[in-house]
Amino acid sequence: MNAPLREQKAAQKLMIVDCDIHPIQRSAKDLYPFLSKHWREHLETFGGHVRQGLIEQTMWPRMMAAGQRADAYPAQGGPPGSDFELMKRQHLDVNGVEFGMLVALSKGGMEERNPDLARALSSAVNDWQLEAWVKRDARLKAGIVVTGEDPAHAVAEIEKRAGDPSFAQVILSPRSSEPLGRRKCWPIYAAAVRAGLPVGLHPAAIPGGSASSGAGWPTYYMQEHHTFVTGSQATAVSLVMEGVFEEFPDLRIAMIEAGFSWAPALGWRMDRVWERMRKETPHVKRPPSEYMREHFWFATQPMEEPENPQDILQVFEWIGWDRIMFSTDYPHWDFDDPRQAIRVRLTDEQREKIFRANAKALYRL
Amino acid sequence: MKLPLDGAIDCDAHMSVPNVAALLPFMSDYWRDQIVNRYIDRAGFNLMSYPPRSPFTVRDDWRPTSADKDGLDVLRRDLLDPFRLSTAICHTLHGSIALFNEDMGAEFCKAVNSWVARERLDREPRLRASILVHAQNPALAVEEIERCAEDPRFVAVLLPVMGDNPLGRRLYWPIYEACERHGLSLAVHAGSTYRHAPTGAGWTSFQSEDYVLQSSAFENLIVSFLAEGVFQKFQDLKLVCMESGFTWLPTLIWRSSKTWRGVRTEVPWLDRVPSEIIRERIRLTLQPVDAPRDPKILNRILEQIASDDMLLFSTDYPHSQFDGEDVLPDGLSDELIRKIAIDNPLAAFPRLASAHAGQKEQNRQENVQ
Amino acid sequence: MTTRHVIAKTGEIAPGSSKIVTVAGREIGVFNVGGDFYALANRCPHAGAALCEGFISGLVGADGPNKYRLERKGEFIRCPYHGWEFDIRTGQSWCDPKSMKVRQFSISVAPGETLVKGPYVAETFAVQVEENYVVVDL
Numbered sequence: 124m125n126a127p128l129r130e131q132k133a134a135q136k137l138m139i140v141d142c143d144i145h146p147i148q149r150s151a152k153d154l155y156p157f158l159s160k161h162w163r164e165h166l167e168t169f170g171g172h173v174r175q176g177l178i179e180q181t182m183w184p185r186m187m188a189a190g191q192r193a194d195a196y197p198a199q200g201g202p203p204g205s206d207f208e209l210m211k212r213q214h215l216d217v218n219g220v221e222f223g224m225l226v227a228l229s230k231g232g233m234e235e236r237n238p239d240l241a242r243a244l245s246s247a248v249n250d251w252q253l254e255a256w257v258k259r260d261a262r263l264k265a266g267i268v269v270t271g272e273d274p275a276h277a278v279a280e281i282e283k284r285a286g287d288p289s290f291a292q293v294i295l296s297p298r299s300s301e302p303l304g305r306r307k308c309w310p311i312y313a314a315a316v317r318a319g320l321p322v323g324l325h326p327a328a329i330p331g332g333s334a335s336s337g338a339g340w341p342t343y344y345m346q347e348h349h350t351f352v353t354g355s356q357a358t359a360v361s362l363v364m365e366g367v368f369e370e371f372p373d374l375r376i377a378m379i380e381a382g383f384s385w386a387p388a389l390g391w392r393m394d395r396v397w398e399r400m401r402k403e404t405p406h407v408k409r410p411p412s413e414y415m416r417e418h419f420w421f422a423t424q425p426m427e428e429p430e431n432p433q434d435i436l437q438v439f440e441w442i443g444w445d446r447i448m449f450s451t452d453y454p455h456w457d458f459d460d461p462r463q464a465i466r467v468r469l470t471d472e473q474r475e476k477i478f479r480a481n482a483k484a485l486y487r488l
Numbered sequence: 489m490k491l492p493l494d495g496a497i498d499c500d501a502h503m504s505v506p507n508v509a510a511l512l513p514f515m516s517d518y519w520r521d522q523i524v525n526r527y528i529d530r531a532g533f534n535l536m537s538y539p540p541r542s543p544f545t546v547r548d549d550w551r552p553t554s555a556d557k558d559g560l561d562v563l564r565r566d567l568l569d570p571f572r573l574s575t576a577i578c579h580t581l582h583g584s585i586a587l588f589n590e591d592m593g594a595e596f597c598k599a600v601n602s603w604v605a606r607e608r609l610d611r612e613p614r615l616r617a618s619i620l621v622h623a624q625n626p627a628l629a630v631e632e633i634e635r636c637a638e639d640p641r642f643v644a645v646l647l648p649v650m651g652d653n654p655l656g657r658r659l660y661w662p663i664y665e666a667c668e669r670h671g672l673s674l675a676v677h678a679g680s681t682y683r684h685a686p687t688g689a690g691w692t693s694f695q696s697e698d699y700v701l702q703s704s705a706f707e708n709l710i711v712s713f714l715a716e717g718v719f720q721k722f723q724d725l726k727l728v729c730m731e732s733g734f735t736w737l738p739t740l741i742w743r744s745s746k747t748w749r750g751v752r753t754e755v756p757w758l759d760r761v762p763s764e765i766i767r768e769r770i771r772l773t774l775q776p777v778d779a780p781r782d783p784k785i786l787n788r789i790l791e792q793i794a795s796d797d798m799l800l801f802s803t804d805y806p807h808s809q810f811d812g813e814d815v816l817p818d819g820l821s822d823e824l825i826r827k828i829a830i831d832n833p834l835a836a837f838p839r840l841a842s843a844h845a846g847q848k849e850q851n852r853q854e855n856v857q
Numbered sequence: 858m859t860t861r862h863v864i865a866k867t868g869e870i871a872p873g874s875s876k877i878v879t880v881a882g883r884e885i886g887v888f889n890v891g892g893d894f895y896a897l898a899n900r901c902p903h904a905g906a907a908l909c910e911g912f913i914s915g916l917v918g919a920d921g922p923n924k925y926r927l928e929r930k931g932e933f934i935r936c937p938y939h940g941w942e943f944d945i946r947t948g949q950s951w952c953d954p955k956s957m958k959v960r961q962f963s964i965s966v967a968p969g970e971t972l973v974k975g976p977y978v979a980e981t982f983a984v985q986v987e988e989n990y991v992v993v994d995l
Contacts, residue, residue: 299689302691302693303689333687336688336704336712337680338705338709342712345715348747350708353704357688357689357704388703388789389736392733392735392736395777396544396776399543401696403694427742428742429738430763456939457938457939460906463905752917753940753942756925
């Protein structure tokens with residue numbers, strides 16, 4: 124069967140590690156093999172119970188095609204990201220994906236208020252990633268989706284999966300009921316470190332119980348989109364200022380779909396405040412920007428498009444060339460194409476780091 | 489480095505009312521009765537954002553002693569004279585803006601503004617002020633704006649960056665309409681009434697975190713103003729971000745401009761690329777200089793901001809942002825310093841010029857007599 | 858020097874719809890906007906997306922907040938990736954008209970009888986003299 128010309132031409136020479144791919148269930152039934160009868164019946168009747176006012180969709184509708192690439196809707200139905208063959212054909216094969224890091228946030232129990240259902244969903248989504256994705260394609264790596272609100276179960280789930288090379292990281296949403304640096308979450312970091320896994324922070328679509336901005340709720344999707352950045356900034360500050368990295372010097376954090384160009388300014392800002400107010404946080408023993416430099420990795424999507432494209436090189440330098448990891452966010456609307464996303468000339472070494480080497484080092488691929 | 493010139497305009501300095509007793513003369517009989525009999529006057533009215541004895545809220549060498557009887561003398565001694573300012577625009581962040589009772593909050597704001605006019609503006613010609621309002625009830629806020637607008641020494645309206653709602657929301661538009669009509673700039677200042685967790689990630693533990701994350705609040709403020717079309721609806725309104733920092737601006741400019749191209753149909757009144765609007769319509773006070781001390785880095789950031797018009801000189805007195813008189817970061821050209829210290833503030837607060845002119849006319853008439 | 862390529866019969870592309878074809882190694886979207894035909898490269902100048910697979914719609918405007926308008930229906934395509942809006946007739950991006958434009962191709966409608974002769978008939982089309990054909994010059 125002849126692949127369309129676009130795909131033929133595209134599948135040349137490019138080899139990347141894509142640090143943000145979103146698989147999703149075609150329907151809730153995809154999780155049934157991994158759920159008990161009790162939970163199947165619960166889902167069929169009561170359904171999920173999450174922290175938002177609408178059941179079936181987000182309170183800030185996305186722009187086009189429900190925020191997905193219009194061409195990623197499978198012909199036979201189901202949402203974008205639910206069809207392995209389409210993902211393979213449209214993305215993995217043509218974009219030279221050597222490894223694809225799955226971020227399977229949807230229905231992972233992160234936002235579920237019923238604590239026992241949340242536990243069941245978390246475990247089910249992790250089983251599902253193995254069966255429906257990783258086993259079908261060795262390029263795909265799962266992430267252990269854990270219940271951030273229920274650290275005890277999160278620890279148990281991490282310990283259950285530790286040592287299985289199918290899982291490359293722990294996945295948490297920074298849209299949590301408490302900032303992720305708080306001590307309640309520390310057992311999760313301890314477990315991640317014991318398992319030798321980085322923690323990937325990816326904002327979920329559903330807010331975590333606080334208004335998504337410190338001044339209340341946005342009106343428009345344009346604003347909600349930016350709260351992914353500000354919520355991630357708050358999470359980074361919390362992790363640093365609570366002393367998480369003093370307690371867990373081996374903890375590695377990947378910020379995914381949070382943006383990245385804000386990181387240097389945030390580090391400088393923390394340094395200035397820490398200079399004046401450090402008696403409040405004696406557990407932060409070094410300038411905060413040092414912890415950021417040592418413990419954070421950043422996925423590139425959505426890539427910045429400064430007016431002067433060369434500015435992006437300055438940002439990469441400030442963050443660290445070894446900390447930038449390419450990601451596409453397939454199949455979402457603001458997908459970054461690996462051939463297009465970076466509009467400046469990179470050296471071969473820089474290109475290799477961003478597109479493969481940094482992620483391979485972080486995830487031990 | 490120190491200010492190399494005389495006559496700078498400090499766009500963000502702070503005054504405080506000594507106690508509730510000082511406000512009682514400006515309140516109605518009803519409210520005096522309430523405040524006194526409910527013992528409301530026996531506790532302070534400090535905002536959680538600025539604990540009075542924190543090393544940040546008041547720099548050690550600016551902390552008044554028992555020998556300092558008059559707050560105005562302290563202001564002259566520590567701010568106006570040593571920095572050789574022509575003008576200081578003072579913002580009184582009185583904690584009554586955090587009250588839920590709208591009527592009580594409005595009465596306090598009226599009393600604070602009256603106290604400021606009588607005890608500060610009347611006594612020191614170098615002082616200007618913002619009008620404190622209780623934003624929870626925009627209609628009452630507009631009443632207070634109308635009352636104070638007659639006094640040309642009020643040059644702005646003051647709101648905290650974090651209140652009940654994102655400030656771009658239409659429910660606040662009567663406030664902005666009044667600002668625009670009277671030529672009052674909108675001064676949105678760091679701080680929160682903590683009606684919500686200060687971050688989208690929840691309730692942070694430390695004041696340090698909350699202070700760092702003021703910049704995130706300002707990012708969301710600007711996106712709110714852009715998305716809601718405040719800049720289109722109010723073509724002459726000037727938005728001044730106070731104590732916001734500024735090194736986060738390049739990311740915001742890039743990001744909002746990129747996002748706009750995809751979300752334009754959701755907010756079609758947003759008819760120009762955000763980078764243009766931000767550079768034209770938004771101003772920010774200088775402190776805190778949230779940049780490393782290396783002038784090369786600061787200048788790279790200023791290049792990325794790509795506008796000399798945006799920064800307004802401030803000391804943020806008495807908050808602890810710098811040591812001694814080293815109010816300016818190293819690495820700024822003389823030309824830029826002059827812009828930041830004088831030209832940009834004059835442009836950002838149109839009423840400065842008319843008050844200044846009014847004062848000059850008064851002086852001239854007094855001289856003639 | 859350009860070559861003429863026959864794309865389709867005019868009746869195959871109804872007003873308001875489009876067809877994506879590959880011509881001489883290039884993917885091209887052919888649009889029928891109110892009876893007139895336009896051809897754009899199926900490649901968004903922003904980031905290379907399959908632009909012509911996006912949404913055909915009108916131009917959204919506003920006289921102010923909450924005063925929405927939808928005009929010039931059928932004249933705009935929104936890229937399926939980042940939602941950028943392009944004027945189908947001119948290829949220009951609405952948000953960045955000066956710096957961002959889709960590659961356009963010159964297009965015409967040729968009566969069937971002129972195409973029967975010579976080498977311009979595409980093998981995949983049955984030639985019918987009374988039909989009109991959409992032709993692209995590359």
